[in-house]
Amino acid sequence: MSVNTDTTHSSTGAAALAAFRRRLPGIIYGGDYNPEQWDRRTWAEDIELMRQARVRLVSVGVFSWAALEPRDGEYDFDWLDEIMDLLGDADIAVNLATPNAATPPWLAETHPETLLVDRAGTRVGIGSRGHFCPSAPIYLDRSRRMARMLAERYGTHPALAMWHIGNEYHAHCFCDLCDAAFRRWLQARYASLDSLNDAWGTLFWSQRYSEWDQVHLPKPVRGNINPARELDFSRFVSDVQSDLIRAERRLLQDITPGVPTTTNLLQNYPLGDYRAWADAWDVVAFDSYPDPSDPQWPAAAALQYDLMRSLGAGAPWMLMEQAASGVAQWRVNVAKSPGQMRLGSLQAVAHAADAVMFFQWRASKAGHEKFHSAMLPHGGTETRTWREVRALGEELERLDPIAGATVPADVALIWDWENWWAVEGIAHPRNDMDYRALLRAFQAPLWERNIALDVVGWNDDLSGYRAIIAPNQYLLSEDRRAALDAFVRGGGHVLIGSFSGIVNENDQVNLPGYAPGLRPLIGAHILDMAARPDHERISVRMPGGEVLGDEGDFVHRWQDELVVADAEILLEYADGDFAGEPAVIAHRVGDGRVVYFGTDPSSSLRERLLEDFVRAADARAPHPAPPGVEVVERRSATESFLFFLNHSPHPRDIRLSDGGIEMLSARDVAPGETLMLDSQGAAVVRRALSRTERQLA
């Protein structure tokens, strides 16, 4: 695993992470461990069973604040001392948490301002977690005091391997302290009230502010709220949280510079621009909970994993939490079927996870998550889950040589948080935009074709990709436009979906309308745009050709009025209000090429267009495979590790192009040999890279 660069603490973090990897090489196995919920006898059993399962790292203390500090300034570290010793003696490393995500009752009682206020103005009560106000000075003081005490007490403990900062940051609060913090944040962003007024377009509906004191968090309003204000609120919430992580990281690093830090990220979390947070940790860690009953779960998981890898610029990341079977928080918490947990875990490793960990080690007997699955279920070692957990521990050891290798990708999918906030704003021609669903809709067909994807932002280094896909880029600020322009002029291929280029960073229309920044790139002018009724299906054809015959191939929901300058028309409307007008266009810019969808293709048509697009960009799957088999390649400087994961309900055969060693069965395989994979089966073929491959890398 490697670190992100641009941070003052990056070199300390990089060295600490390198030391951590020397101590725990290979693929790390483990989970959250909450010993405070159990007696000493159970601890002894836990440690014995952890050894049997080959657990090497446990996250301890994530929600232990009340157990460590039962009263303000009164501590009980004895139990933690003891368990740290026991784990250390058993050679199980500890990822020790700063327990700031669940504040203890005494803090709420004596300092109610530490409890967050929701948007409706209600101050929440205790009894759950994540209920803290991120601006309350007492919360910050007490949580940092605890972090400091942990660092001072355990900094040199042999079991300590890593810091787990908080848990799944997702705090936002509408109290007066946060209100003042929002104003300060805005003052830093805009300097003058005039600039804020201009950015927010406050002459509309008489909102112009004459004093800073009039500017507040977006509490509920009677109708629609100012979209630019809401956009800045999202930016503010994101910044507040990353500042909290950074502050704890600095504090921990000052005391324990040799210990790397991480925090566990959520899937699909809207209010955290994880890319902007990416200098707040030494290694990316992720909590993955795809719905096992969703037939599309592997594609959904792959998108998240590719995002996590890309947040660390390609570096291996840690799967910090997953469920051994069902979770506890949904309407129906479907159990994983036999083999599903193994396949999902191998999938994470395929996408560059160098750690496979679970929430949690032992199933709780009390509390909100007592029916959440665990590595060690209530039924103990007799259960299928336990057998699968043990078997996986053994199998992962065989994959140890893969650690450190990354996933080469020629194609990048843009996942842009600011755009997410803006495009899902209000009072648009269509107000049913679901940015995540759109990303999924573009990613899934590529995943099915085993085209490796990085999931990046416009500020990332895009120069190494052959192609970039932006399913939507409603918010096209000048820096984004410049990045896009440079990529295309550098010879890259770009695919952009409709309703793109429309507004700037303040959600104000880029004029003259529409999308002036895209004009030279798409070779056309978007003169107007029209939302279409949901039930309407519009036929398309190649210019002058037959209507696309396949029933599933149509467009719907959206039509641009495109005035083509020098673009090539790939498809035109065959009926409806815009019959004969261009629908999908392509434009050459130097060696680059831009494909623009002026409409919303049906899923089968989108798939075909995507296929054509990646073919034109010459992006290929690492190995041919039958439907339902995911193929992902990890590469080190000298070796290739080719994962074949059979997600289909049927056995599948794969004829290998190259020979090598199948790592899970430790068996030699020859070029041309057929690998047989059961449903949910997997294989990992290791081979040395040829000299040419090494040179190209």
Ligand code: GAL
């Ligand atoms: C995570 C959380 C864990 C546990 C888990 C259950 O979001 O970090 O503490 O609650 O969900 O799936």
